[in-house]
Amino acid sequence: MKIDAGMQAAINEMKKGLAEGGIPIGSALVRDGQVVAAGHNKRVQDGDPITHAEIDCLRNAGRPGAGGFRDATLYSTLMPCYLCSGAAVQFGIKKVVVGESRNFPGAPEFMRSHGIEVIDLDLPECVEIMGRFVREQSALWNEDIGV
Amino acid sequence: MKIDAGMQAAINEMKKGLAEGGIPIGSALVRDGQVVAAGHNKRVQDGDPITHAEIDCLRNAGRPGAGGFRDATLYSTLMPCYLCSGAAVQFGIKKVVVGESRNFPGAPEFMRSHGIEVIDLDLPECVEIMGRFVREQSALWNEDIGV
Numbered sequence: 001m002k003i004d005a006g007m008q009a010a011i012n013e014m015k016k017g018l019a020e021g022g023i024p025i026g027s028a029l030v031r032d033g034q035v036v037a038a039g040h041n042k043r044v045q046d047g048d049p050i051t052h053a054e055i056d057c058l059r060n061a062g063r064p065g066a067g068g069f070r071d072a073t074l075y076s077t078l079m080p081c082y083l084c085s086g087a088a089v090q091f092g093i094k095k096v097v098v099g100e101s102r103n104f105p106g107a108p109e110f111m112r113s114h115g116i117e118v119i120d121l122d123l124p125e126c127v128e129i130m131g132r133f134v135r136e137q138s139a140l141w142n143e144d145i146g147v
Numbered sequence: 148m149k150i151d152a153g154m155q156a157a158i159n160e161m162k163k164g165l166a167e168g169g170i171p172i173g174s175a176l177v178r179d180g181q182v183v184a185a186g187h188n189k190r191v192q193d194g195d196p197i198t199h200a201e202i203d204c205l206r207n208a209g210r211p212g213a214g215g216f217r218d219a220t221l222y223s224t225l226m227p228c229y230l231c232s233g234a235a236v237q238f239g240i241k242k243v244v245v246g247e248s249r250n251f252p253g254a255p256e257f258m259r260s261h262g263i264e265v266i267d268l269d270l271p272e273c274v275e276i277m278g279r280f281v282r283e284q285s286a287l288w289n290e291d292i293g294v
Contacts, residue, residue, distance in 0.1 A: 043210065047209055047210055048206050048209070048210075049205060049206070049208070049209070049210050049211060049238070050202055050205050050206045050234065051206075055197055055202075058196060058197050059195050059196070059197045059198075061196070062194055062195070062196070063190065063194055063195075063196050063290065064196060064290075081233075081237050082233040082234075082236040082237040082261075083230070083233045083234045083236075083237040083238075084233070085233055086228075086229040086230045086231070086232055086233020086234065086236075086237075086254075087197065087229075087230045087233065089229040089230075089233075090228050090229040090230040090233075091196070091230075107233075110257075114229075143210065143211075
């Protein structure tokens with residue numbers, strides 16, 4: 001499996017989050033083949049339940065101007081939850097590429113029902129890092145997914 | 148129409164946003180009859196496309212701990228878009244009360260399909276302030292809704 005620049009940026013952000021003691025989920029936004037923004041989950045770091053990886057990434061992307069993020073591809077190391085899937089739908093993103101969905105099913109059908117192409121790369125590195133975190137820090141993780 | 152404390156807090160936030168030159172949408176979170184957080188759209192103020200009113204409010208609420216925002220009611224002066232509806236679904240919010248949906252239809256059916264009770268108060272004050280903004284600043288508003 002060749003990992004492209006967008007997924008590599010997302011994985012780098014995942015590792016950054018892990019090193020900070022946070023939830024290891026990373027995200028990147030790619031436009032015209034260029035990584036234009038990246039981010040990672042900052043709930044632990046900022047005490048902020050909203051700053052999931054994709055939200056951090058889209059915030060870092062800044063205001064896209066008219067047309068929104070329509071031509072961009074959103075990458076995430078983990079299948080987006082409803083919050084982040086809702087962001088993708090709302091901002092007109094057409095393609096979402098994820099590292100894995102074994103550790104969290106997310107909301108791919110919701111995104112697909114709104115015309116978003118969702119690609120799950122099922123990358124062993126993403127499965128392994130997130131899986132270990134979910135096992136070792138289950139209370140922290142469960143808070144993030146609202147259970 | 149009696150306006151309760153939650154909606155009053157949301158309306159106050161809407162007016163704060165308008166006074167700051169921002170998009171006039173406000174939100175509040177109520178738990179056990181108390182307003183525990185409030186916020187308003189800050190896209191213009193912070194150059195941040197993600198900080199819709201409900202997102203700002205939930206961020207201000209901080210980490211809810213296990214159980215999420217399950218017992219809370221989310222108020223917004225305008226029917227939540229897919230981003231903010233996704234946040235409500237993800238965080239297990241059971242009730243959403245909105246000021247109006249004339250100026251933006253939002254995603255009530257998506258929320259209802261996930262068991263959220265959605266109440267639209269159709270308040271003239273909310274319709275009027277947002278309606279004027281949409282008419283006078285249509286480019287700015289359209290950017291917010293991703294069109």
